[in-house]
Amino acid sequence: DTGVSQDPRHKITKRGQNVTFRCDPISEHNRLYWYRQTLGQGPEFLTYFQNEAQLEKSRLLSDRFSAERPKGSFSTLEIQRTEQGDSAMYLCASTGLAGARLDTQYFGPGTRLTVL
Amino acid sequence: AQKITQTQPGMFVQEKEAVTLDCTYDTSDPSYGLFWYKQPSSGEMIFLIYQGSYDQQNATEGRYSLNFQKARKSANLVISASQLGDSAMYFCAMRELNYNTDKLIFGTGTRLQVFP
Numbered sequence: 726d727t728g729v730s731q732d733p734r735h736k737i738t739k740r741g742q743n744v745t746f747r748c749d750p751i752s753e754h755n756r757l758y759w760y761r762q763t764l765g766q767g768p769e770f771l772t773y774f775q776n777e778a779q780l781e782k783s784r785l786l787s788d789r790f791s792a793e794r795p796k797g798s799f800s801t802l803e804i805q806r807t808e809q810g811d812s813a814m815y816l817c818a819s820t821g822l823a824g825a826r827l828d829t830q831y832f833g834p835g836t837r838l839t840v841l
Numbered sequence: 842a843q844k845i846t847q848t849q850p851g852m853f854v855q856e857k858e859a860v861t862l863d864c865t866y867d868t869s870d871p872s873y874g875l876f877w878y879k880q881p882s883s884g885e886m887i888f889l890i891y892q893g894s895y896d897q898q899n900a901t902e903g904r905y906s907l908n909f910q911k912a913r914k915s916a917n918l919v920i921s922a923s924q925l926g927d928s929a930m931y932f933c934a935m936r937e938l939n940y941n942t943d944k945l946i947f948g949t950g951t952r953l954q955v956f957p
Contacts, residue, residue, distance in 0.1 A: 756943065767845075767932050767947030768886070781942055814884055818945075829876065830936075830945055832886035 727751070729833035731817050737839045738807055745803045746836045750819030757800050758830060759792055760816040761785065768816055774800060807840045814838075843868045843937050847948035854923045854955055861908070862918040862951045864933030873935055875916040876945065877907065880930040889931075892916055923955045 730749045738744050750757045756775050760768035771790070772782045776797035786792075789807075794800040804811055814837050818830040844867040854860035866875065877889040892900045892907045900907040908917040920927055930952050934945040 758944070760945075765949070767934070767949055768945070769947070770944035773943055781944070783944075816886060818886075829888050829891060831888060832878070834883065834885040837884065 729817055729819055729831055731815075731833040731836050733836060734834060735837050735839075737841065739841050740807060740809060742807055743803065743805045744807060744838065745801055746815055746817075746838075747799060747801050748817030748833060749799045750817070751821070751831060754819035754821045754831075755797070756820045757794055758818045758820075759800070759802055760818065762814040762816060762835075763812075771802075804838075807838075809840045812838055812840045843870070843873075843935050843946050845933050845935055845946055845948035847933055847951050849951045850949075851952045851954070854920075854953065856925060856955055856957050857922055859919060859921045860923055860953065862920070862931050862933075862953065864916045864918065864948060866914050866916060866933075866935050868914075868935065868937075870937075870939075874938075875907070875909070876934045876936065877905070877916075877918045878932045878934060879927075880932060880950070882929070886932070890918070920953075925955050925957070928953060928955045 732747045758773040759771040762768040771786050772792050774794040789805045792802045814835045816835045818832045820828045820830050846865045873894045875892045879887045890900050890902045890905045892909045899909050904921045906919045930950045932950045933948045
């Protein structure tokens with residue numbers, strides 16, 4: 726049972742460029758979550774999927790952000806026209822039992838984005 | 842709205858001593874789950890322990906225990922026999938789960954430093 730993996734681990738980009746992050750959840754986990762964490766803060770929810778369906782998007786997810794999970798396995802998070810305020814750690818998590826309150830979200834190592 | 846409060850920005854503890862990290866929460870939902878995560882400098886969120894609102898006993902996982910006081914809405918993490926490797930950020934979180942949302946709400950974290 727491999728854990729949640731994320732790629733890349735670090736990304737440095739110039740303002741205005743597009744970036745895409747990938748998350749591979751724990752095998753057979755049907756819920757996948759994206760969070761953003763800025764310096765000195767706890768993670769903040771961005772969006773989540775159950776299988777391939779995106780069920781909720783936070784207000785933090787502006788029009789420049791888009792997330793997909795096309796086959797219900799891995800997910801991608803794309804940021805278009807990056808801004809310096811997008812610099813943060815982007816964390817992905819997954820759970821195996823949809824709707825089970827006691828089910829734990831297991832996190833990946835995160836992608837640290839720096840926008841110059 | 843659900844809220845998690847961690848009032849200790851930083852804590853120091855000597856190796857082999859016990860330490861308590863505070864967490865209070867606010868929710869109107871009678872059924873909820875509380876989690877503690879550890880975040881080393883590498884950035885990954887590591888699950889430590891879970892407490893359900895209907896659990897009769899306080900949760901324990903090895904050197905970690907959760908002091909759950911439902912009436913006071915507190916869920917403090919106790920780490921016994923601290924080790925140098927326990928130095929990290931610690932986050933308390935609550936799962937907000939209903940028919941139209943599923944997310945973790947995090948506190949701002951406590952930085953624990955263990956000294957020899």
